[in-house]
Amino acid sequence: MQLEAVVRRLELEQLYSAYVHCLDTDQLERWPDFFTEDCFYRVTSAENFEAGMPLGLIHATSRNMLKDRVSALREANIYEPQRYRHLLSSIKIVENRDEALDLTANFLVVRTMQEGDMTLFAAGRYVDRVVRASEDWKFARKEVVLDSRQIDTLLAIPI
Amino acid sequence: MQLEAVVRRLELEQLYSAYVHCLDTDQLERWPDFFTEDCFYRVTSAENFEAGMPLGLIHATSRNMLKDRVSALREANIYEPQRYRHLLSSIKIVENRDEALDLTANFLVVRTMQEGDMTLFAAGRYVDRVVRASEDWKFARKEVVLDSRQIDTLLAIPI
């Protein structure tokens, strides 16, 4: 492994760390900045993903659509009685393309209700593609592949 | 990223790994050694933390107070019928001060009872400050910010 590869790996870990903390501290307005302008973002089930089904709980084909989603969430969620906590694990480079890297990583999201009840909210893996954008890495694609068919939520939140 | 930054990042990961294994293997007597002499340690809820409330389930303003806490736990917990397992994720450098680093990281603690029941015991994030102490990094501050208002335990254990 070259020093360059070491540095890149740590940069990628920092990307995921920043992404996770952005969501968990509810800074959703900053969330679209992790993506390229013409990004693809989807939350789907493993079943749909493996069957090649295009559907998803959330489906966006640009950064602007992600911004619209955040606006919609903010209008709907006037009162937010729960907290989400992401645990991320095992980032793996699946393919090293010329201009992009295909990555996968496992996640677990734990939800804590205001009264204190904690539940396993979602588990699964990211199937991502990142590209270098000046100093930073950004997600050109992010597929959130859930182990379950559905998640227990009224409003699909970013994962 | 410079090589120096790479090395530092891995040192910080090692610090957290060592911390986690110290707790999970119940080597509590070694736990205070992860802190500076005049450290600040607190376990609190996200609600209290965000409101700037000084209270907490555990509150210590020196390493000696942490040692006292361990002694108290050892006297009380003659019989320990459960195991705790920390999952740590997404260490992030929030601010790079001259002599110290401000860090945050997500955690999940799973508790397994002797009969085998497993529960989500605590989820949240660390809000930490580390300083270099000769060869090692030590926690000058550690705030354990729980997503829930309270944790289901008779005796507040270190997290």
Next chain:
Amino acid sequence: MQLEAVVRRLELEQLYSAYVHCLDTDQLERWPDFFTEDCFYRVTSAENFEAGMPLGLIHATSRNMLKDRVSALREANIYEPQRYRHLLSSIKIVENRDEALDLTANFLVVRTMQEGDMTLFAAGRYVDRVVRASEDWKFARKEVVLDSRQIDTLLAIPI
């Protein structure tokens, strides 16, 4: 920390990442390749492990035994109605031997049933020994030490 140590640490993280994704994507036929030919693999409880008991839910003393295990699982599990997701955390080098490294790491396995129910399936730690095999690291020993006495499964799957 030397550059060599940095590179090695990242190689070890990659080893665990690859291992986890191999299991979670159900590529069990590739699982024995993570081990040396004369490997030792065991799934046991913390209780048994600490008492030095040789027993275990799974016990293998060669890579071929692991292959047999996978064959048996494939024959039995004609229909697989659940998914497993590994969260791995806090890889720690416990001892640096001449030709081998002793490692430990925490894990949590979440199981999602086809109907969507998610449960904490297993938590615990790996107690591992890795050796360098040409380009790669392989597990010469892997002990899966569960926090609970038993796991809720009809067929002991690899962890």
